[in-house]
Amino acid sequence: MNHIDNANLTKIGLIVDNIEEAAKRYCAMFNLPMPEIQVPTLDDPPSQQTDDNYTWYRGERRDTRTKFANLQMGPVTVELLEPLDEPSPWSEFKQKHGQGVHFITFTVNGFEQHIDFAEQQGLPLIHKGEYGSGRYSYFDSEQALGVILGLQELGPKQD
Template identity: 70%
Template sequence: MEHIENNNLLKVGIVVDDIEKALKAYCGLFGLAMPEIQTPDPNSVQEHTDNSYTWYRGEYITARTKFANLQMGPVTVELMEPFDEPNPWNEFKQKHGPGVHFITFTVNGFQQHINFLEGQGIPLAHKGEYGSGRYGYFDTESLLGVVLGLQELGPKQD
């Protein structure tokens, strides 16, 4: 592999302080219908399996955030209000405040892409599996000015 196979931006992830307020602003400015806010149960404990897990900086965690997706042309804007617990979105918010956290591209061959980026000296910081797909975030803030995200949809290609 010589490069990431896809350069079509799929998603931009934005960490916000108040998801309801941010959604109202986006929807009002762009004339969009208000999407549903996904809110995980704050008392749930995530069971980690081969097909459903969240791994963050070497540990399996319960990563929870309120989120909503806005479809803006071919790009999804994902707004996230993180729970106050160890997770990548809360870490970003504590370090930078609200703002653009990640950009994501869809790839085939998820593990192959992880191996490629790590071979380039770009470490994987966070990955997750959610049954119908998987995603990973890489430590690229100092290199790219934003966290690079890759996702693979459907059955594992590895």
């Protein structure tokens, strides 16, 4: 592999202080329906995570949760994220930068191969998760790219 197989941006993640207020503002500005604001539960603590349902953050399996809401804006999803007060890539970003653009994500086929490629490019993996029907990852790419690079794969795992 010598490049990421998809140059189509599919998602932008924005860290916000108050997700309810941010969602209302975006919906009013762009005449969008109010999205569901979701807060993942602690149903699957790290000890109960499986290969098909897990989160990994900075070298270990752990719970990483955030309030989130998705706004579909043409072909791009704008994901609003309000970090919870627990270790996660979202709370780490908020502590360092406050509100702002946290990540840009591209959808790929061949999740693990793309992780290997990004790391070979000098972008260390900092977070990844799997939720049965998809997988996502974030890389330490702020210095190199100006933003955290996200890669996701949807549907069944590709070999």
